[in-house]
Amino acid sequence: MSRRQVMFTFPQELVTEPLIFDLGRQFNVVTSIRRADVSENKGWVVLELEGNEGDIEQGLAWISGKGVRVDPVDGDIVEG
Amino acid sequence: MSYARALRCRKCGQEYPLQPRSKCDFCLSPLEVTYDYQAMAGVVSRQKIESGLKSMWRYRDLLPTEEAEVDVGTGFTPLIKADNLGRELGLDRLYIKNDCLNPTYSFKDRPVSVAATKAREFGFDTLACASTGNLAASVAAHAAKAGMKAYVFVPSNVEQGKLVGIAIYNPVLVQVEGSYDDVNRLCSVVAQKYNWGFINVNLRPYYAEGSKTLGFEVAEQLGWRAPDCVIAPTASGLMFTRIWKGLDELAMLGLIEPINTHMFLAQAAGSAPIANAFAAGTLHVHPVKPDTIATSIAIGNPADGYYALQVARQSDGGACTVTDEETIAAMKLLAQTEGIFAEAVGGVVIGALKKMTAAGMLKKDDLTVAFITGAGPRTQEIVSDVVQPLTIKANMESLEEALGVIA
Numbered sequence: 346m347s348r349r350q351v352m353f354t355f356p357q358e359l360v361t362e363p364l365i366f367d368l369g370r371q372f373n374v375v376t377s378i379r380r381a382d383v384s385e386n387k388g389w390v391v392l393e394l395e396g397n398e399g400d401i402e403q404g405l406a407w408i409s410g411k412g413v414r415v416d417p418v419d420g421d422i423v424e425g
Numbered sequence: 426m427s428y429a430r431a432l433r434c435r436k437c438g439q440e441y442p443l444q445p446r447s448k449c450d451f452c453l454s455p456l457e458v459t460y461d462y463q464a465m466a467g468v469v470s471r472q473k474i475e476s477g478l479k480s481m482w483r484y485r486d487l488l489p490t491e492e493a494e495v496d497v498g499t500g501f502t503p504l505i506k507a508d509n510l511g512r513e514l515g516l517d518r519l520y521i522k523n524d525c526l527n528p529t530y531s532f533k534d535r536p537v538s539v540a541a542t543k544a545r546e547f548g549f550d551t552l553a554c555a556s557t558g559n560l561a562a563s564v565a566a567h568a569a570k571a572g573m574k575a576y577v578f579v580p581s582n583v584e585q586g587k588l589v590g591i592a593i594y595n596p597v598l599v600q601v602e603g604s605y606d607d608v609n610r611l612c613s614v615v616a617q618k619y620n621w622g623f624i625n626v627n628l629r630p631y632y633a634e635g636s637k638t639l640g641f642e643v644a645e646q647l648g649w650r651a652p653d654c655v656i657a658p659t660a661s662g663l664m665f666t667r668i669w670k671g672l673d674e675l676a677m678l679g680l681i682e683p684i685n686t687h688m689f690l691a692q693a694a695g696s697a698p699i700a701n702a703f704a705a706g707t708l709h710v711h712p713v714k715p716d717t718i719a720t721s722i723a724i725g726n727p728a729d730g731y732y733a734l735q736v737a738r739q740s741d742g743g744a745c746t747v748t749d750e751e752t753i754a755a756m757k758l759l760a761q762t763e764g765i766f767a768e769a770v771g772g773v774v775i776g777a778l779k780k781m782t783a784a785g786m787l788k789k790d791d792l793t794v795a796f797i798t799g800a801g802p803r804t805q806e807i808v809s810d811v812v813q814p815l816t817i818k819a820n821m822e823s824l825e826e827a828l829g830v831i832a
C-alpha cells in the first residue's frame with residue numbers, strides 16, 4: 346500500500362461532478378480529504394490517497410484527463 | 426539553549442514536538458516554530474545583541490537551535506542608503522539590503538545555517554536538497570563545514586557555471602533527467618525514503634527561521650526601527666513571511682516600536698502564482714508553469730504562497746510582477762547606479778520597485794528597504810550583451826581615435 350498527498354483544482358464545469366467518489370470507486374483507492382474550498386465557480390481539495398501504487402497512478406491520470414489539475418501538496422521541492 | 430517551544434500547524438494549530446517534520450499530519454499544512462516569548466524577552470536586549478557576533482548568529486536567542494552553530498560566516502551584510510537609485514526612481518529614503526555578500530553569494534546561507542545546525546543536533550549525518558543553484562551551493566558548503574555528507578539534486582538543464590559553484594564543495598551531485606515535475610516527484614519520494622536531513626522538506630520549519638535574521642538585521646541597522654515599506658522577491662514565499670515575522674518578533678519583544686511596515690512582494694511575470702492571486706483578490710494560490718529568466722524564483726507551486734499572500738494583504742502592502750525585459754533593464758540600473766551586480770532576482774525586485782513607485786504605491790518619503798538576495802555572477806550569461814569593449818591597437822593614436830579625443 347502506498348500513500349500520496351495531492352491537491353486537486355477543479356474548473357467551474359467540474360465542480361458539481363462526483364469525481365473524487367468515482368476516483369475512489371473505479372481505481373480502488375481510499376480518499377481522505379484534509380482541506381478544501383469549493384464555491385460554485387471553482388474549487389480545490391487537498392487530500393491523501395491510499396492504495397496500490399499502480400492504482401494511484403492510473404487514478405491520477407484519469408482525473409487529470411477529466412480536466413482536474415493535480416499538484417503535489419508539498420509545493421515544489423526544487424528551489425532556487 | 427533555545428526558547429523554541431513546539432512546531433505548530435499554521436492552519437489548524439495542532440502542535441508537534443521539535444523534531445524533523447515537514448507538515449501537519451491532519452491538514453497537511455506547513456509547520457512553524459513557536460517560542461516562549463516571555464522567557465525570551467527576559468534575556469534579549471539591544472545591548473546584548475549589539476555586543477554579539479558580527480554575523481546572523483548575534484540573534485541566536487531568537488533562533489530555534491540548541492547547540493553550536495554550523496556557520497560559514499553568514500549575515501550582517503551591508504544595508505546601504507541607495508541615493509543614486511533613489512534619485513532615479515523618485516524615492517528619498519531608499520535602502521538596499523545587499524545579501525549578495527554572503528559566503529555562497531545568496532541569502533540562502535541564512536536558512537541553511539539554521540537547518541544544518543538542527544540537522545546535526547538531530548543526529549543526521551547527511552544533508553540533502555533539490556535546487557537549481559543557490560540552495561544547492563549553500564547546502565554543499567554547510568555540509569563541508571560541518572563534516573557531513575551532502576546529496577544535492579539538480580535538474581539536468583542547470584547551467585554549467587552554476588554546477589561549478591556547487592561541485593567545488595564536493596557534495597554528491599545528482600543531475601536528474603526529466604521535466605521539472607519529474608524532479609519534484611522523485612525528490613519527494615527520496616525525502617520520504619532516506620534518513621537524511623532534507624533541507625526544504627523535513628528541516629523546512631527550522632530552515633524557514635533563518636530568514637528572520639534579514640528582518641532583524643535591517644531593523645538594527647536602521648537604528649532599531651522597522652522600515653515603512655519592504656520589497657522582497659518570492660518563490661515558495663517562505664523568506665517573505667519570515668522577514669515579516671522577524672520584524673514582528675522584535676516589536677513583540679519590545680526591541681522596536683510596534684510596526685506598521687507595508688510588505689510588497691515581487692515575482693517574475695512568467696512565474697507569478699502569488700502575485701496573480703493578489704491581483705485577483707482570491708485566497709487560493711493556483712499553481713502555474715514557470716517561464717522566466719529569473720530561474721532562482723521560478724516556483725510554480727509555492728508551498729508557502731498562501732501565507733506570503735496573507736502577509737502582503739494584512740500589512741496593507743502589495744504584489745508586483747516584472748517581465749524578463751524589465752528584469753534585465755533593472756539589473757543594469759542597479760549595477761550602474763549603486764555598483765551592485767545582482768542576479769536576475771535582484772532585477773525583479775528593482776523592476777518592481779520602479780513600477781510600484783511610478784504607480785504611486787510607494788511614496789517619496791517612505792523609508793523603503795529593497796532586499797537583494799543573490800549575486801550576479803552565477804547567472805551572468807543573461808546580461809552578456811553589456812560587453813562592448815573598444816578594441817584598439819597598442820598605441821596612443823589608436824586609443825585616442827577610439828575615445829574620440831581630438832589630438
Ligand SMILES: Cc1ncc(COP(=O)(O)O)c(C=O)c1O
Nearest residue numbers: 425660661662663664721798799
Ligand atoms: C536569490 C533568491 N532570492 C529569493 C528566493 C525566494 O525564496 P523563497 O522560496 O523563500 O520565497 C530564492 C529562492 O529560491 C533565491 O534563490
Ligand SMILES: [Zn+2]
Nearest residue numbers: 434437449452
Ligand atoms: Zn494542521
